[in-house]
Amino acid sequence: MSVIQALDIGLAxxxxxxxxxxxxxxxxxASVVGYVAYGLLLSLVWVRLFAxxxxxxxxxIGSGVTGVLLISAxxxxxxxxxxxxxERPGILLRILAAxxxxxxxxxxxxxxxxxxxxxxxxxxxxxxxxxxxxxxxxITAVLIAYRxxxxxxxxxxxILAVIGVWSLAPDRTWGGAAGPxxxxxxxxxxxxxxxxxxxxxxxxAVHIVxxxxxxxxxxxxxxxxxxxxxxxxxxxxxAEAPEIRxxxxxxxxxxxPAVFLAIGVAGFVVPGSFLAYPAGWAKPLILFIETFMTLxxxxxxxxxxxxxxxxxxx
Amino acid sequence: MSAATLAxxxxxxxxxxxxxxxxxDPHPLRKILAFNILGSGVFLLFGIIARKGAxxxxxxxxxxxxxxxTGIVVAFSATALAVALLLRLFQETGRATxxxxxxxxxxxxxxxx
Amino acid sequence: xxxMALALATTGGGYLLVLAVIVPVIGMLLSLVVxxxxxxxxALALMPAGLGLSLAIAIEVWVTGQxxxxxxGGWKPPLGIALRADGFSAVMLVTAALVIAAAxxxxxxxxxxxxxxAEKRAPLAFWTLLQGLWAALTVVFLGGDLFNLFVAxxxxxxxxxxxxxxxxxxxxxxxxxxxxxxxxxxxxxxLLGTALLYGSYGTLDIALLAYRISxxxxxxxxxxxxxxxxxxxxxxxxxxxxxxxxxxxxxxNAPAAASAVxxxxxxxxxxxxxxxxxxxxxxxxxxxAVTTVLATLGAAAIxxxxxxALRQARLKLLVAYSTVAQIxxxxxxxxxxxxxxxxxxxxxxxxxxxxxxxxxxxAAMFLAAGLVAEQLGHDRIAELRGIGRAMxxxxxxxxxxxxxxxxxxxxxxxxxxxxxxxASVESGQxxxxxxxxxGGLLAGGYVYRVIAPTLASxxxxxxxxxxxxxxxxxxxxxxxxxxxxxAPEGFFDxxxxxxxxxxxxxx
Numbered sequence: 001m002s003v004i005q006a007l008d009i010g011l012a013x014x015x016x017x018x019x020x021x022x023x024x025x026x027x028x029x030a031s032v033v034g035y036v037a038y039g040l041l042l043s044l045v046w047v048r049l050f051a052x053x054x055x056x057x058x059x060x061i062g063s064g065v066t067g068v069l070l071i072s073a074x075x076x077x078x079x080x081x082x083x084x085x086x087e088r089p090g091i092l093l094r095i096l097a098a099x100x101x102x103x104x105x106x107x108x109x110x111x112x113x114x115x116x117x118x119x120x121x122x123x124x125x126x127x128x129x130x131x132x133x134x135x136x137x138x139i140t141a142v143l144i145a146y147r148x149x150x151x152x153x154x155x156x157x158x159i160l161a162v163i164g165v166w167s168l169a170p171d172r173t174w175g176g177a178a179g180p181x182x183x184x185x186x187x188x189x190x191x192x193x194x195x196x197x198x199x200x201x202x203x204x205a206v207h208i209v210x211x212x213x214x215x216x217x218x219x220x221x222x223x224x225x226x227x228x229x230x231x232x233x234x235x236x237x238x239a240e241a242p243e244i245r246x247x248x249x250x251x252x253x254x255x256x257p258a259v260f261l262a263i264g265v266a267g268f269v270v271p272g273s274f275l276a277y278p279a280g281w282a283k284p285l286i287l288f289i290e291t292f293m294t295l296x297x298x299x300x301x302x303x304x305x306x307x308x309x310x311x312x313x314x
Numbered sequence: 315m316s317a318a319t320l321a322x323x324x325x326x327x328x329x330x331x332x333x334x335x336x337x338x339d340p341h342p343l344r345k346i347l348a349f350n351i352l353g354s355g356v357f358l359l360f361g362i363i364a365r366k367g368a369x370x371x372x373x374x375x376x377x378x379x380x381x382x383x384t385g386i387v388v389a390f391s392a393t394a395l396a397v398a399l400l401l402r403l404f405q406e407t408g409r410a411t412x413x414x415x416x417x418x419x420x421x422x423x424x425x426x427x
Numbered sequence: 428x429x430x431m432a433l434a435l436a437t438t439g440g441g442y443l444l445v446l447a448v449i450v451p452v453i454g455m456l457l458s459l460v461v462x463x464x465x466x467x468x469x470a471l472a473l474m475p476a477g478l479g480l481s482l483a484i485a486i487e488v489w490v491t492g493q494x495x496x497x498x499x500g501g502w503k504p505p506l507g508i509a510l511r512a513d514g515f516s517a518v519m520l521v522t523a524a525l526v527i528a529a530a531x532x533x534x535x536x537x538x539x540x541x542x543x544x545a546e547k548r549a550p551l552a553f554w555t556l557l558q559g560l561w562a563a564l565t566v567v568f569l570g571g572d573l574f575n576l577f578v579a580x581x582x583x584x585x586x587x588x589x590x591x592x593x594x595x596x597x598x599x600x601x602x603x604x605x606x607x608x609x610x611x612x613x614x615x616x617x618l619l620g621t622a623l624l625y626g627s628y629g630t631l632d633i634a635l636l637a638y639r640i641s642x643x644x645x646x647x648x649x650x651x652x653x654x655x656x657x658x659x660x661x662x663x664x665x666x667x668x669x670x671x672x673x674x675x676x677x678x679x680n681a682p683a684a685a686s687a688v689x690x691x692x693x694x695x696x697x698x699x700x701x702x703x704x705x706x707x708x709x710x711x712x713x714x715x716a717v718t719t720v721l722a723t724l725g726a727a728a729i730x731x732x733x734x735x736a737l738r739q740a741r742l743k744l745l746v747a748y749s750t751v752a753q754i755x756x757x758x759x760x761x762x763x764x765x766x767x768x769x770x771x772x773x774x775x776x777x778x779x780x781x782x783x784x785x786x787x788x789x790a791a792m793f794l795a796a797g798l799v800a801e802q803l804g805h806d807r808i809a810e811l812r813g814i815g816r817a818m819x820x821x822x823x824x825x826x827x828x829x830x831x832x833x834x835x836x837x838x839x840x841x842x843x844x845x846x847x848x849x850a851s852v853e854s855g856q857x858x859x860x861x862x863x864x865x866g867g868l869l870a871g872g873y874v875y876r877v878i879a880p881t882l883a884s885x886x887x888x889x890x891x892x893x894x895x896x897x898x899x900x901x902x903x904x905x906x907x908x909x910x911x912x913x914a915p916e917g918f919f920d921x922x923x924x925x926x927x928x929x930x931x932x933x934x
Binding site: 104108110111115121125126147148149150153156157161163166168171174175245250251258264265274276 | 459
């Protein structure tokens, strides 16, 4: 057994152990911390699967932003743990559930082991059109060209999630802001980091979006980094979240899907098909769309994390 | 056993763990965590499919990878909506339970959150 | 092969499919930005446009006799995504447009922004969520790619769940959270299934997958596992017994217009996908054993749901449990359609007719129940005596809807049941016929439970006279359910267009 294989097996065991801990831990807080660690370990598994774009996204969104969301939630829900534990289903039901889950997992494992190698793939087809698009990263090509309708719909899903979260506000705070209030002179390590990191984060994010056309990267990863910077600044109380009634915030939220739709509809006219790109214009259009997508994601993710407004508009 | 097969088996086990947590843990926040683990297990299965589809000079099939990226974002927004609902429910009733009949407001419900 | 080539090329009227999808999306985005009372105006202004588009699609499908296809971005499947509309899609689109338009006009009174405020929470959320829901339904009915349909299902869930708890009452919050968790459970199982299908065939396009799956002599185990997982997930979202627990509190406690749309359309979207999966993608898998299991669950839903409906104290909960029961009817069509027998076409028509007539009837009943609740301040069935005098149009609308649910002529419900009963008798599967008749009797029971006291001559305190327009909307929907009973032969021809079992029989 080579070193790499031993590392792989060790990583898999670690991932399963932390996941098991997340499910089985008594305290919700321990469970959430376990989940954040799990997310980071999972990014390593993705790197081993040679899916670097996915690893970046998992680390940034799956573990990072989700982690912030869950930690702030679990702290507020501390008091509900004991009453909830009283509603645990009986031992018989749990054994039945465990049996069902084992059957499902076993069926999936069997399918995995029986999978042909090499398996069915669309890689050759994806590769064949990269030249006409002028794009080097095939995942960007899939997201913004071949299956752009999926990506466009997914931006709409994000917006609906924001509207859904906002709709949970009490009537009197509608239009206001959420999150911590601004302090005039914040101190401490977090404030220091919040002044140091954002400029770096913005540069890194822009680089990742720009480079994403040819290397691993793209709008989702860059947008998530920008969102993280925004969250750090808000959590350090250097700035407040914008009020949800602000027109510029709403424009920032819809910029991504709106630009996507506009270019898609223009596609009806010029290349003759919705969401098609005219020959030779594909790469600039793709970068244009990705820019606005990054803006939208950077606006949407913090809104989802800080939740519905909790103070009336000023 | 290649890294991809190992990841696929890990994914299968994670699906089992996540499903168990989703079905049995009564606290909604733990259900949400379990749903996330279940989702990441499903994504790993996409990942092994991508790796086995390495061809044409790519180390992995890009189409399933793009689907996973889309899925991660969708799963996050689902988590955000669920957490916001749960926090609001706690704010209104002082409890975190899925039983619609147990919705009486407790005296110190408004003190938190 | 000709069928395959047809399924992968954009047809003449295909652009209509794209327009049908983007009109509600543009409306939703615009509503969010301009906000305030303009959101309502945009939503209501786009409804006739959407209705026009869906009618144009239906007419185009009928005239050409072929499904409409649009290849997005010019990228052909398996790499790209296609939109397709067959007869079933077209009629579901028209039904969705009509029910949403009706719910929208009905909801103007409850979700208008008062003049002194620039924007209010519930109205803005309602009008944007409604348009999002409409966009999601359109993509579900037109989508030709399984992963695309997953994103559409998520879109649908995120639109529907906040509508349930829109008025902020604590019991609606718990119901919404439970609905969300069930829906997420369903989505993730569905996604798992699509992973396995992609791994086996390298595509998620419905037409291509169908071709590749049927080309193999033996069904791969991965396909069986995928089918099981996806069906389980979609059944949870369609609230088929025993995964129906989330539906009654969610649908009963939502605002009336939202309940109408939820019961009439949202649960049907998951059923639509189950039909697509079993009859389009893997018809070879639909053995008698599997379809009998589905139909047995449907039978259990009919009996269980109807009996529980009889025992409810609140009107809206009764209507919600009635939805649980009526969804069961939809699954009775599975063992009758599979196999390409002479009675399959009848059973297909019956199943689709049941979907449509239930949509109109249930929407009418929820709107009527909403009006009653508003006027009386409560919806306790025990205290409904005499409202027939105060609100005759509302009670009549409820009664007409109930007529369709019971399957009495003339109504769409009767036409549906008649077709299904015929198929059931012809195929020798008598059990389903007995279940359907029993279900009709039970439905009669709970409808009677509501209507009988209302016709009594007691006097009842009504808060204010009900708006004639809103009563008219409920009545119009109920009349829609009745009019379906008079559907001409051409209507059933439309339903048969693009029907996959016919395609299999041709090969």
